[in-house]
């Protein structure tokens with residue numbers, strides 16, 4: 001059994017970039033690592049419908065906080081079996097966004113905090129009803145909202161398939177989402193959190209999060 005780690009943060013925070021560097025560091029240390037990014041665009045019809053809604057399709061779907069959350073949650077539900085297999089077969093599984101993304105964005109869209117009913121609903125839906133594996137640790141890449149927004153704008157300019165969606169254009173939503181993430185980390189929602197900033201050293205983070213929970217393969221060695 002490996003360690004399941006979820007990387008969380010705002011749009012444009014640098015999750016994908018940090019994830020690549022942390023994975024490279026683990027692999028250099030000889031660990032077997034698997035990665036999965038949510039939403040699983042091009043794999044899950046639910047994820048694709050969600051993205052299309054965020055870019056203006058499917059009528060009023062994107063206006064519904066709960067409809068959007070259900071689409072992202074259904075994507076993960078379909079991945080539950082694969083996730084369990086990945087955890088069984090690797091030392092570390094790193095997820096680029098996981099259930100906390102739904103908790104943070106859903107609460108923020110509902111103008112609620114980290115201890116409010118939206119977060120509770122997501123917890124019961126995804127970890128309860130859908131029985132998704134709980135992450136052993138969650139890492140919050142905490143960057144100033146303006147820096148994340150600037151990076152999302154830059155990326156939209158550089159990559160034709162990364163045009164900013166309705167959430168990314170909503171600065172107020174991003175700021176509230178950042179506050180909910182802070183609250184989730186402070187509460188230790190679901191599992192312990194590690195909070196890092198934009199200047200984090202990926203190799204240090206890689207070492208820290210795997211040392212904080214000794215890998216089962218080390219325990220049996």
Ligand SMILES: Nc1ncnc2c1ncn2[C@@H]1O[C@H](COP(=O)(O)OP(=O)(O)O)[C@@H](O)[C@H]1O
Pocket residue numbers: 009010011012013014015016017018151152154155198
């Ligand atoms: N540490 C960093 N310093 C400078 N630019 C960065 C850094 N991390 C990411 N970026 C840039 O910011 C943009 C968003 O990063 P990305 O990793 O795609 O974010 P996310 O996955 O959180 O949305 C990309 O254009 C990326 O090249």
Ligand SMILES: Cc1cn([C@H]2C[C@H](O)[C@@H](COP(=O)(O)OP(=O)(O)O)O2)c(=O)[nH]c1=O
Pocket residue numbers: 011038039051069072073097098099101102103105106167168
């Ligand atoms: C995975 C996930 C994402 N989201 C949000 C975060 C983003 O604003 C948006 C799309 O996810 P994102 O990872 O940012 O996709 P992209 O690479 O296309 O920018 O959906 C949720 O609200 N709940 C979720 O469960």
